[in-house]
Amino acid sequence: xxxxxxxxxxxxxxxxxxxxxxxxxxxxxxxxxxxxxxxxxxxxxxxxxxxxxxxxxxxxxxxxxxxxxxxxxxxxxxxxxxxxxxxxxxxxxxxxxxxxxxxxxxxxxxxxxxxxxxxxxxxxxxxxxxxxxxxxxxxxxxxxxxxxxxxxxxxxxxxxxxxxxxxxxxxxxxxxxxxxxxxxxxxxxxxxxxxxxxxxxxxxxxxxxxxxxxxxxxxxxxxxxxxxxxxxxxxxxxxxxxxxxxxxxxxxxxxxxxxxxxxxxxxxxxxxxxxxxxxxxxxxxxxxxxxxxxxxxxxxxxxxxxxxxxxxxxxxxxxxxxxxxxxxxxxxxxxxxxxxxxxxxxxxxxxxxxxxxxxxxxxxxxxxxxxxxxxxxxxxxxxxxxxxxxxxx
Amino acid sequence: xxxxxxxxxxxxxxxxxxxxxxxxxxxxxxxxxxxxxxxxxxxxxxxxxxxxxxxxxxxxxxxxxxxxxxxxxxxxxxxxxxxxxxxxxxxxxxxxxxxxxxxxxxxxxxxxxxxxxxxxxxxxxxxxxxxxxxxxxxxxxxxxxxxxxxxxxxxxxxxxxxxxxxxxxxxxxxxxxxxxxxxxxxxxxxxxxxxxxxxxxxxxxxxxxxxxxxxxxxxxxxxxxxxxxxxxxxxxxxxxxxxxxxxxxxxxxxxxxxxxxxxxxxxxxxxxxxxxxxxxxxxxxxxxxxxxxxxxxxxxxxxxxxxxxxxxxxxxxxxxxxxxxxxxxxxxxxxxxxxxxxxxxxxxxxxxxxxxxxxxxxxxxxxxxxxxxxxxxxxxxxxxxxxxxxxxx
Numbered sequence: 001x002x003x004x005x006x007x008x009x010x011x012x013x014x015x016x017x018x019x020x021x022x023x024x025x026x027x028x029x030x031x032x033x034x035x036x037x038x039x040x041x042x043x044x045x046x047x048x049x050x051x052x053x054x055x056x057x058x059x060x061x062x063x064x065x066x067x068x069x070x071x072x073x074x075x076x077x078x079x080x081x082x083x084x085x086x087x088x089x090x091x092x093x094x095x096x097x098x099x100x101x102x103x104x105x106x107x108x109x110x111x112x113x114x115x116x117x118x119x120x121x122x123x124x125x126x127x128x129x130x131x132x133x134x135x136x137x138x139x140x141x142x143x144x145x146x147x148x149x150x151x152x153x154x155x156x157x158x159x160x161x162x163x164x165x166x167x168x169x170x171x172x173x174x175x176x177x178x179x180x181x182x183x184x185x186x187x188x189x190x191x192x193x194x195x196x197x198x199x200x201x202x203x204x205x206x207x208x209x210x211x212x213x214x215x216x217x218x219x220x221x222x223x224x225x226x227x228x229x230x231x232x233x234x235x236x237x238x239x240x241x242x243x244x245x246x247x248x249x250x251x252x253x254x255x256x257x258x259x260x261x262x263x264x265x266x267x268x269x270x271x272x273x274x275x276x277x278x279x280x281x282x283x284x285x286x287x288x289x290x291x292x293x294x295x296x297x298x299x300x301x302x303x304x305x306x307x308x309x310x311x312x313x314x315x316x317x318x319x320x321x322x323x324x325x326x327x328x329x330x331x332x333x334x335x336x337x338x339x340x341x342x343x344x345x346x347x348x349x350x351x352x353x354x355x356x357x358x359x360x361x362x363x364x365x366x367x368x369x370x371x372x373x374x375x376x377x378x379x380x381x382x383x384x385x386x387x388x389x390x391x392x393x
Numbered sequence: 394x395x396x397x398x399x400x401x402x403x404x405x406x407x408x409x410x411x412x413x414x415x416x417x418x419x420x421x422x423x424x425x426x427x428x429x430x431x432x433x434x435x436x437x438x439x440x441x442x443x444x445x446x447x448x449x450x451x452x453x454x455x456x457x458x459x460x461x462x463x464x465x466x467x468x469x470x471x472x473x474x475x476x477x478x479x480x481x482x483x484x485x486x487x488x489x490x491x492x493x494x495x496x497x498x499x500x501x502x503x504x505x506x507x508x509x510x511x512x513x514x515x516x517x518x519x520x521x522x523x524x525x526x527x528x529x530x531x532x533x534x535x536x537x538x539x540x541x542x543x544x545x546x547x548x549x550x551x552x553x554x555x556x557x558x559x560x561x562x563x564x565x566x567x568x569x570x571x572x573x574x575x576x577x578x579x580x581x582x583x584x585x586x587x588x589x590x591x592x593x594x595x596x597x598x599x600x601x602x603x604x605x606x607x608x609x610x611x612x613x614x615x616x617x618x619x620x621x622x623x624x625x626x627x628x629x630x631x632x633x634x635x636x637x638x639x640x641x642x643x644x645x646x647x648x649x650x651x652x653x654x655x656x657x658x659x660x661x662x663x664x665x666x667x668x669x670x671x672x673x674x675x676x677x678x679x680x681x682x683x684x685x686x687x688x689x690x691x692x693x694x695x696x697x698x699x700x701x702x703x704x705x706x707x708x709x710x711x712x713x714x715x716x717x718x719x720x721x722x723x724x725x726x727x728x729x730x731x732x733x734x735x736x737x738x739x740x741x742x743x744x745x746x747x748x749x750x751x752x753x754x755x756x757x758x759x760x761x762x763x764x765x766x767x768x769x770x771x772x773x774x775x776x777x778x779x780x781x782x783x784x785x786x
Contacts, residue, residue: 001559001592002512003651007658010665042463052456055673056449062637063445069636070435105498105668112666116533119395136665140509166394199394243462244455245671258396265400272403272529273505275498279636280448281671 006142013132015361019345026349035349036384038372039357041175043240045303047284048296051239054287058280069279074271076103076248080282083289084248091207094220096250100263102270103277103285106247107205107234112137113273114201114230114249117265118167125165127158129176129362129369131203134169149365150177156323156332157181160192168193170219171203173210176362176371177332178324180215186222193228197257200229208238208301209308210327218250226252230262237329239288239297246277246285304329307374307381314385318392329374332359336392344370352387399535406525408754412738419742428742429777431765432750434568436633438696440677441689444632447680451673462672467664469496469641473675476682477641484600487613489643493656495663496670496678499640500598500627505530506666507594507623507642510658511560518558520551522569522755522762524596527562542758543570549716549725550574553585561586563612564596566603569755569764570725571717573608579615586621590650593622601631601694602701603720611643619645623655630722632681632690639670639678697722700767700774707778711785722767725752729785733761745780 019039027035061067081101088094104110115137124138128147135145148163150156156177160168170189173180181189193200202219210217219225234247251263287293312325315333322333335344341358348354348370359369374381412432420428454460474494481487497503508530517531521540528538541556543549549570553561563582566573574582586593595612603610612618627640644656680686705718708726715726728737734751741747741763752762767774 001515001590001650003653003655003658004510004512005651007510007653007661010661044458044461044463046458046461047452047455049456052452055452055455059440059445059448059452059677062440062448063442064439065437068437068439068633070437070633071635105671108668109666117397117400119397122394133665140662140665197394240461240463242464242668243672245668257394258398260396260400262396265396268400268403269533272526272533273502275501275635275638277498278638278671278674280673284452 004140006140010136010139013361015358019355019357022346022349023355033353035353035355036376036380037355038376038381038384039355040373040375041357042242042375043237043300043304044375044377045240045300047240047244048288048293048300050287050290050293050296051244051284054283055280058283062279072276072279072282074274074276075267076101076277077279077282080286083286087289088218088220092217092221094218096220097253100250100252102249102251102266103282104247104249104270104274105245105277105281106236107203107232107249108133110247110249111201111203111232113269114266115141116269116273117262118199122166123164124167124169125163126169127171127174128364129156129359129366130169131171131175132362147363150179151365152321152334155179157185159185159188165196166198168198168200169203170200171205173206173215173324173328173330175203175206176330176357176359176366178328178330179332180210180212180327182214183216183222186216186219187224190219190222190224190228194224198228199257199262200225202229202231204231204233206237206328207233208297209305209329211305212327215327220250220252226254228255230255235285235288238301239285240300241285244281244284246281303378304374307376307378310378310381310385311372311374314389317389325374331372331374332369333372335368335370338368341367341370348388351391352384354384354387397533399533403529403532406754408751412748412750415739415742416748426746428746428748429769429773430748431769431774431777432748433766433768434750435635435768436630436693436697437768437770438633438693440633440637441681441686441693443680443683443686443689444637444677447676448673451676455672465669465672465675467667467669468660469494469670470672470675473679476679480682481611481613485609485611485614487611489613490646493643493645495642495644495659496675497640497642497663497667498638498670499629500596500625500642501526503640503642504594504596504625506662507659508534509662509666510655511592515559516557517560517562518556519562520564520567521757522549522752522759523562524564524568525755540756543572544758545714545727548572550578552578552581558589559591561591561593562596563593564598566599566608566717566721566723568596568599569723569750569752569759571721571723572725573603573605573720575607576609576615579609579612580617583612583615583617583621587617591621592650593618595622595624597624597626599630599721600626601690602698602722604698605720608720613643613645619647621648623648628678628681631694632678633693634678637674637677639674696771697767700769700771703771703774703778704765704767707782710782724765724767725762726765728761728763731761734759734763737763741781744784745777747777747780
């Protein structure tokens with residue numbers, strides 16, 4: 001028996017363990033320091049009431065002979081697909097057929113698993129800095145990855161610029177940089193992908209943070225996207241489902257390559273290697289998209305956005321270059337005095353007792369940047385910004 | 394962009410759609426016929442009370458700031474791993490370290506996804522008849538599959554018999570045949586796999602139906618299994634979780650190939666392409682393994698086993714050859730008068746108004762056999778057996 005030797009080519013990332021190590025050492029030496037953690041990439045607000053009630057109702061149903069649900073459709077129940085289709089119409093005027101929507105246990109699973117339906121000989125393009133999952137999942141399959149540099153100059157929203165590739169990963173609003181593509185920029189990407197017969201894997205996990213009218217919430221707002229794009233989204237950031245687990249993937253009817261429907265291939269993949277999402281979780285997700293549910297989850301998103309606004313104001317006052325904060329829970333900013341990421345990480349921890357995430361951990365182009373998130377409490381966010389202003393002004 | 398062309402080699406299976414079509418036609422022609430469906434491969438009893446209460450409690454927790462759970466460990470919470478480790482000790486005296494246990498959304502997912510860590514050049518051996526997922530997932534990856542014939546002669550529990558291979562799939566108690574390997578038979582398989590440096594993928598989804606002391610409930614009861622076997626199990630049949638979704642996979646510390654720990658590779662696969670099982674579902678699963686929970690789920694299993702016993706008695710009286718029924722919710726029997734599977738399917742539907750699953754749908758060696766399941770109600774099972782006795786005695 002031979003292993004998949006591609007696994008030996010995956011780069012070990014020590015980013016978060018190194019952050020944890022430095023924090024541990026600092027706290028051991030300074031046990032009374034009032035540390036504020038702003039590296040958190042996870043939501044912190046509780047699930048909305050509508051979801052909680054829906055889960056309890058579904059649990060009761062499952063305990064009765066009449067309400068019991070066994071195996072469901074691998075691609076998800078229609079009641080949830082209908083709710084998601086209606087959400088698309090409401091938020092982006094995009095109309096989807098139910099068979100184009102696939103329910104899953106989260107965007108991370110689908111972003112990894114979708115690669116099953118593509119040949120191993122495709123060239124993959126990611127933007128740098130990058131969400132490591134895009135790179136690692138392709139390395140596991142033996143595919144070569146090309147990095148498209150992001151920078152202050154392109155506002156961390158790089159354009160194709162003639163790059164060769166078969167599969168393009170775009171994440172907008174971006175993790176980790178918080179940058180988001182405008183309508184015109186996405187149109188350029190869609191036209192480019194179609195011209196090459198390439199595929200865009202569009203990660204829209206942060207779409208619910210978008211406020212600007214000029215930033216599309218779905219790539220299908222762009223003409224031509226239905227022939228080149230697969231969109232991944234989840235309720236993790238939209239409704240605080242990071243621990244509840246529910247996502248959805250859109251594979252349009254029009255997406256055909258080598259004469260095969262990618263939607264049919266994905267359906268085949270899912271019916272063979274997946275058995276659907278828990279009935280309870282699908283009911284919880286459905287509840288988020290009711291009028292009441294939407295009002296409740298919007299309240300949580302507004303809470304995080306208020307934090308992000310406080311951070312933007314601070315960096316505006318300091319005159320530091322940053323992306324995100326608007327349309328995103330992430331603020332990605334240039335370290336002052338040309339410090340590199342780890343030097344500033346240590347400086348910020350020591351002087352302000354604030355923990356961020358060094359940008360260099362997300363790729364070469366992240367060097368000299370730091371990421372803060374809006375997922376802490378309002379009080380902590382205000383306090384952290386006050387400290388930063390006082391120290392670095 | 395090129396697709397994964399291996400998908401075009403997957404055999405389309407029309408088994409269940411053809412069953413549905415013939416049933417539809419029969420019912421259209423005979424609208425008053427009292428049809429009893431005994432092809433059901435899904436549980437029908439409601440979730441146990443302990444699980445329902447655990448889910449409701451977890452839902453309430455998730456609705457509070459203090460009880461909220463975001464991202465959990467991809468490989469599952471320790472509270473559930475500890476419950477599963479204790480279950481192993483109780484049911485099979487097998488001791489597992491927590492890092493050897495991986496929680497997932499079901500055995501089907503893991504059985505498919507585990508292939509990620511193996512090279513594509515391995516030869517795969519399955520028994521015929523076979524659960525189609527073993528074949529299709531390998532076909533998708535371009536691997537060749539060897540079929541090991543089962544038959545009346547080997548009691549549908551085939552032994553290695555010198556077959557060449559790198560990855561052996563064993564399912565015991567078996568789906569679809571209900572046959573189960575004895576301790577001595579499994580020992581032979583384990584020794585054989587170790588002698589070849591091969592891997593056994595052991596599907597024990599039906600372990601909770603085992604009653605005979607001589608049938609191991611876990612492959613790790615067999616000496617040597619820790620260096621050659623990965624075990625997949627789930628709460629689907631054990632606790633009626635087919636719609637709730639929770640399974641677990643055991644990858645022992647001792648499992649090393651090409652100098653690499655398969656456990657570390659699987660951990661890497663899961664942390665990269667998976668984000669863990671819903672906190673609620675993990676709490677529901679934990680509740681099944683408490684003293685109270687075990688008593689409740691055992692009651693459901695006993696219900697199905699009583700059905701199976703009624704079926705065994707019937708086939709004993711008729712003198713028909715069958716496997717399963719004992720240690721399994723499936724009864725796999727030889728069609729009378731040497732009828733082929735579809736001929737007898739039609740005969741049984743027409744004369745007894747009972748629906749089974751034609752054995753030929755699970756592979757060449759299933760021709761001439763039919764599968765019935767114990768998942769209907771007791772009353773329907775008794776009625777169906779009465780009809781069969783009356784017609785075929």
